[in-house]
Amino acid sequence: MTVLAVSNLAKRYRRGGKPFAAVDDVSFEIGRAETLALAGPSGSGKSTIARLVLRLIEPDAGRIDFEGADFLALSGAALRARRARLQMVFQDPLAAFNPRATVARVLDDPLRIHNIASRAERPRRIAALLERVGLDASLASRAIHEISGGQRQRVAIARAIATRPSLIVLDEAVSALDVSVRGQILELLLDLQRQERIAYLFISHDLGVIRAVAHRIIVLDSGRVAESGDARAVIANPQSAIGKALVAATPRLTRSRP
Amino acid sequence: MTALLSIRDLSVRYRRDGVGALKGVSLHVEAGERLAIIGESGSGKSTLALAVAGLLAKGAVIDGTIEWTIPKSQTSHSFAPLSVLPDISPTRGEIEPSSPLSPISNVVGEMPAAKPPISPLVGEMSGRTEGGAVERQPSHPRDTIPHLGRDIGFVFQDPSSSLDPVMPVGKQIAEVARAHLGLGWPQSMTLAKTLLDRVRLPSPDAVLYAYPHQLSGGQKQRVAIAAAIAAGPKLLIADEATSALDTIVQAEIVALIRRLVAEDGMTLLFISHDIALAATLADRIAVLRHGELIELGETDQILNAPRHAYTRSLLDAHLGLDARPLLDRQGASA
Numbered sequence: 001m002t003v004l005a006v007s008n009l010a011k012r013y014r015r016g017g018k019p020f021a022a023v024d025d026v027s028f029e030i031g032r033a034e035t036l037a038l039a040g041p042s043g044s045g046k047s048t049i050a051r052l053v054l055r056l057i058e059p060d061a062g063r064i065d066f067e068g069a070d071f072l073a074l075s076g077a078a079l080r081a082r083r084a085r086l087q088m089v090f091q092d093p094l095a096a097f098n099p100r101a102t103v104a105r106v107l108d109d110p111l112r113i114h115n116i117a118s119r120a121e122r123p124r125r126i127a128a129l130l131e132r133v134g135l136d137a138s139l140a141s142r143a144i145h146e147i148s149g150g151q152r153q154r155v156a157i158a159r160a161i162a163t164r165p166s167l168i169v170l171d172e173a174v175s176a177l178d179v180s181v182r183g184q185i186l187e188l189l190l191d192l193q194r195q196e197r198i199a200y201l202f203i204s205h206d207l208g209v210i211r212a213v214a215h216r217i218i219v220l221d222s223g224r225v226a227e228s229g230d231a232r233a234v235i236a237n238p239q240s241a242i243g244k245a246l247v248a249a250t251p252r253l254t255r256s257r258p
Numbered sequence: 259m260t261a262l263l264s265i266r267d268l269s270v271r272y273r274r275d276g277v278g279a280l281k282g283v284s285l286h287v288e289a290g291e292r293l294a295i296i297g298e299s300g301s302g303k304s305t306l307a308l309a310v311a312g313l314l315a316k317g318a319v320i321d322g323t324i325e326w327t328i329p330k331s332q333t334s335h336s337f338a339p340l341s342v343l344p345d346i347s348p349t350r351g352e353i354e355p356s357s358p359l360s361p362i363s364n365v366v367g368e369m370p371a372a373k374p375p376i377s378p379l380v381g382e383m384s385g386r387t388e389g390g391a392v393e394r395q396p397s398h399p400r401d402t403i404p405h406l407g408r409d410i411g412f413v414f415q416d417p418s419s420s421l422d423p424v425m426p427v428g429k430q431i432a433e434v435a436r437a438h439l440g441l442g443w444p445q446s447m448t449l450a451k452t453l454l455d456r457v458r459l460p461s462p463d464a465v466l467y468a469y470p471h472q473l474s475g476g477q478k479q480r481v482a483i484a485a486a487i488a489a490g491p492k493l494l495i496a497d498e499a500t501s502a503l504d505t506i507v508q509a510e511i512v513a514l515i516r517r518l519v520a521e522d523g524m525t526l527l528f529i530s531h532d533i534a535l536a537a538t539l540a541d542r543i544a545v546l547r548h549g550e551l552i553e554l555g556e557t558d559q560i561l562n563a564p565r566h567a568y569t570r571s572l573l574d575a576h577l578g579l580d581a582r583p584l585l586d587r588q589g590a591s592a
Contacts, residue, residue, distance in 0.1 A: 001399065017328065041504045041505070041506050041507070042474075042475065042503070042504040042507070043474075049266065087572075088574045141299070147300070154534065159407060163328055169568065178298035178299055178531065179298065179531070179533075179572060179575040179576065180298065180572070180575050182575070183577075183584075186584055190585065191585055205504045205505055206505065207505070207575075207579060208576070208577035208578050208579055208581070209577050211577070211579060211581075211583055212583045212584040212585070213583070213584055213585060214585075223319050235301060236578060236579075245506050246506060247579065248509070249505045249506045249509035249510075250505055250578075250579055251509075251532065251534040251535040251537070251538050252534060252538075252578060253533070253534040253561065253562070253573065253576050253578050254537075254582070
């Protein structure tokens with residue numbers, strides 16, 4: 001079942017007075033419980049696609065169907081209701097949240113705004129969400145700036161799953177984390193995907209990370225799809241120039257005794 | 259091989275939280291080697307880089323010594339007449355308070371062979387001493403100590419914040435040559451153009467007068483590297499110099515650093531959180547964790563026979579293109 005279908009998406013910006021295509025005729029689909037990775041160098045259009053899908057910006061052309069409805073046609077209350085099903089996690093949760101807010105406050109907002117739980121019920125729901133992402137419920141009273149980067153990203157994931165989404169856009173969500181923490185967060189994401197059947201649009205510049213968690217991959221170059229397919233197959237045998245360059249540039253750990 | 263610098267029992271504490279950023283780190287950096295310092299956040303790797311460069315914030319409390327051995331024979335810079343080369347005479351001593359480097363640094367000439375006693379100096383970056391138990395060594399003329407910019411080139415993670423946004427990049431590179439090599443502006447600008455060419459920026463003539471915002475992230479980092487090597491430093495420190503760049507640009511910058519270090523016979527301190535990236539460049543790798551030096555060895559030994567469990571865990575956490583995908587591991591356990 002298709003969760004998200006994007007067709008012929010285009011977004012143009014002006015740079016130095018000249019128009020240039022940030023996203024140019026991009027189409028893809030993501031199925032339930034599927035991870036689609038967007039890879040590509042800086043400026044290839046990865047994050048612009050994420051922002052278009054989230055409707056943080058509007059496209060110049062193209063169509064976005066989310067859960068079978070024309071997502072670009074929605075507005076007002078209908079858009080807000082549908083947005084609960086489409087969540088996001090960014091690279092830096094400290095920038096995404098009010099740093100002085102408590103963890104409880106950050107998790108309370110979506111539950112309140114989307115009428116998911118009554119005021120009396122919310123503390124229990126917050127505790128359950130924290131537990132679901134592997135955090136102690138006592139963390140609820142801590143301020144966002146007091147907890148570690150890994151804990152913050154878990155809180156960001158807890159907030160994203162609070163509204164029971166069918167799709168989460170993960171924009172470089174593990175790029176700033178230490179490698180030991182990164183592995184744990186990726187395992188958490190995979191676990192949630194299995195349990196809740198969530199689809200991920202997984203944006204990363206790191207092919208190693210993509211290969212670890214993604215089912216399919218789209219390699220972007222200058223806003224266009226350079227190639228796409230099974231993530232492991234594409235990374236093992238890239239066909240496009242940019243795909244080959246990305247694979248060649250990925251550092252390899254050559255260990256004779258693994 | 260001779261040590262370019264010997265770090266002994268180096269501890270650094272930032273006063274605001276009182277937690278040790280570095281705890282008793284001792285290591286030698288051999289002249290001409292490429293040494294990678296790797297670790298996760300809070301490991302102290304950047305503190306170590308800043309301490310070596312004498313760039314620690316004023317409030318930092320420092321223990322231990324950093325001893326320099328600056329080769330007598332200077333590799334003359336192709337553009338610098340001999341008369342303007344820094345005069346580094348074989349002498350040693352603690353650095354005077356006004357010096358740009360940390361008060362814990364000692365400079366040792368290759369000759370005479372006599373090594374200075376290791377004195378447990380306690381100081382802070384302002385040059386004032388703490389505890390009262392410290393004997394000040396006689397100070398030495400400025401030119402006898404390593405200078406940041408002249409003897410040490412430093413490349414930071416974010417080229418946007420290390421470059422002046424309102425000065426043409428050519429001038430920023432020329433400034434380094436002017437300050438440290440004593441060249442005039444015309445000569446410095448000629449040198450800057452040569453350096454832009456050496457860091458492989460397209461059309462150096464145009465880039466010379468470009469402002470940082472007109473360049474891409476990778477191009478800005480090339481400019482920062484050109485400025486760092488402008489005075490012909492013996493030591494190049496790259497502190498997460500490629501972390502803000504995408505994979506392709508990162509590989510290009512690493513290749514550039516490798517080439518420049520080889521061409522100029524520089525010693526390289528490569529600070530990184532990425533053990534795989536460090537391994538592509540380094541002769542030796544030092545692993546830091548929570549401010550302590552966990553392990554130091556040849557790159558091959560670190561990768562294939564790590565002695566410490568933490569090093570092994572870092573290697574295992576690397577998601578390479580040949581690793582078993584987590585998807586499969588999860589599926590197997592489900």
